Amino acid sequence: MVLAFASIVISAVFEGGSVGKVEQIGPTHVRCAVKGQADQDNRNRQANWYFFKLTGLPQGKEVRIDLTDLVGEYNFRPGTHAVTPNTRPVFSYDASHWTHFSDGQVSWDEKEVMLTLKFVPAKPVMWISHMEPYTGKHLQSLLALRHPHAIRTAAGRTVRSREIPLITISDNSIAPNAKKVVWLMARQHAWEAGTSWAADGAVRFLLSDDEEASRIRKSTVFMVIPIFDVDGVAEGTVRFNLNGFDNNRNWDTAETRTMPEIFSVRDTLLKWLDAGRRIDVFLAMHNTESADYVEGAVEDERVRPVADALVAALRASTNFHDPKSPRNSMTASMDKGRYTVNQYLYSQRKAAAFLMELMVERHPALGRPRTAHDFSQFGAELAKCLARAAAR
Numbered sequence: 001m002v003l004a005f006a007s008i009v010i011s012a013v014f015e016g017g018s019v020g021k022v023e024q025i026g027p028t029h030v031r032c033a034v035k036g037q038a039d040q041d042n043r044n045r046q047a048n049w050y051f052f053k054l055t056g057l058p059q060g061k062e063v064r065i066d067l068t069d070l071v072g073e074y075n076f077r078p079g080t081h082a083v084t085p086n087t088r089p090v091f092s093y094d095a096s097h098w099t100h101f102s103d104g105q106v107s108w109d110e111k112e113v114m115l116t117l118k119f120v121p122a123k124p125v126m127w128i129s130h131m132e133p134y135t136g137k138h139l140q141s142l143l144a145l146r147h148p149h150a151i152r153t154a155a156g157r158t159v160r161s162r163e164i165p166l167i168t169i170s171d172n173s174i175a176p177n178a179k180k181v182v183w184l185m186a187r188q189h190a191w192e193a194g195t196s197w198a199a200d201g202a203v204r205f206l207l208s209d210d211e212e213a214s215r216i217r218k219s220t221v222f223m224v225i226p227i228f229d230v231d232g233v234a235e236g237t238v239r240f241n242l243n244g245f246d247n248n249r250n251w252d253t254a255e256t257r258t259m260p261e262i263f264s265v266r267d268t269l270l271k272w273l274d275a276g277r278r279i280d281v282f283l284a285m286h287n288t289e290s291a292d293y294v295e296g297a298v299e300d301e302r303v304r305p306v307a308d309a310l311v312a313a314l315r316a317s318t319n320f321h322d323p324k325s326p327r328n329s330m331t332a333s334m335d336k337g338r339y340t341v342n343q344y345l346y347s348q349r350k351a352a353a354f355l356m357e358l359m360v361e362r363h364p365a366l367g368r369p370r371t372a373h374d375f376s377q378f379g380a381e382l383a384k385c386l387a388r389a390a391a392r
């Protein structure tokens with residue numbers, strides 16, 4: 001017997017879009033595999049970016065979407081998955097305003113390792129994503145901001161020869177050598193859209209009419225990379241560059257052909273330091289499932305006070321949530337080819353370089369996951385905290 005029914009059509013052919021194999025199980029039931037991405041050796045598959053459009057949604061009926069094929073590896077540990085029982089995807093009816101699915105609309109099947117969404121669509125067309133996307137169009141809007149104290153250059157380039165944008169914010173009426181320097185890097189991993197929202201919030205605050213922003217522009221040079229993996233964000237990948245290399249490992253071994261992103265940005269950073277310029281604080285932002293933390297070479301007595309000042313400022317003015325920070329990033333087991341950007345900058349130049357993780361699951365202080373607006377506000381406060389840590 002052939003069952004004919006109106007189909008729900010799933011598409012991800014747009015900037016940042018991603019979906020794996022799609023199967024329509026019934027008129028109101030679709031199974032969507034999450035595409036995922038593996039590294040250059042076909043290891044460390046991670047499947048936590050999906051961003052797709054649904055059309056032909058039936059009206060007035062409950063629709064069921066299963067997200068499957070979630071299992072992969074992390075740091076060579078098989079069986080892990082970064083979509084979890086606590087993942088709350090977002091939906092939108094215009095691809096611009098997003099809402100998290102509620103707890104009651106989301107269920108988890110541990111045996112199948114599957115996240116299921118059940119909801120009654122309000123319109124026939126909608127978009128679903130792992131988190132609120134921050135794509136090239138958001139970046140272009142940020143880069144279009146004109147301000148006498150902002151300069152846009154490139155920090156490097158990608159596999160597809162896209163520019164990795166760098167925004168320098170500094171009040172030119174004060175000599176550069178009289179200022180502290182902060183580097184803030186977001187989105188080494190394409191799925192981590194929250195970090196770009198935070199960088200966006202930081203830049204918009206630093207270029208605002210706020211009195212503190214004006215003071216910071218006089219005291220501190222900010223160098224901001226809002227999207228590091230520009231290719232991955234455009235093409236909807238997860239955590240590796242288009243040749244499969246992790247943009248937050250490999251900092252000690254990167255070469256230009258396979259890892260142009262790391263190679264070119266590393267060159268920019270080393271040239272900056274070799275020209276006698278300072279880096280008072282370097283921070284690479286990341287998203288993870290269920291923890292906030294800051295880590296760095298905190299056993300170094302020159303780094304520790306910077307870390308403490310940053311964490312104290314974050315605790316005082318943001319919802320940064322980690323009693324254990326700052327944590328130590330310099331462990332004995334750092335293998336060749338596994339250095340993160342902060343580990344590399346510290347090991348090579350003793351820079352006060354840190355990594356920050358920001359959780360995407362339910363935040364204990366908010367009682368819900370952070371929205372793009374939350375990340376953006378966090379970024380504005382983070383800029384103040386970084387300026388304070390640099391001035392310490």
Ligand SMILES: [Zn+2]
Binds near residue numbers: 188248286287
């Ligand atoms: Zn990351």
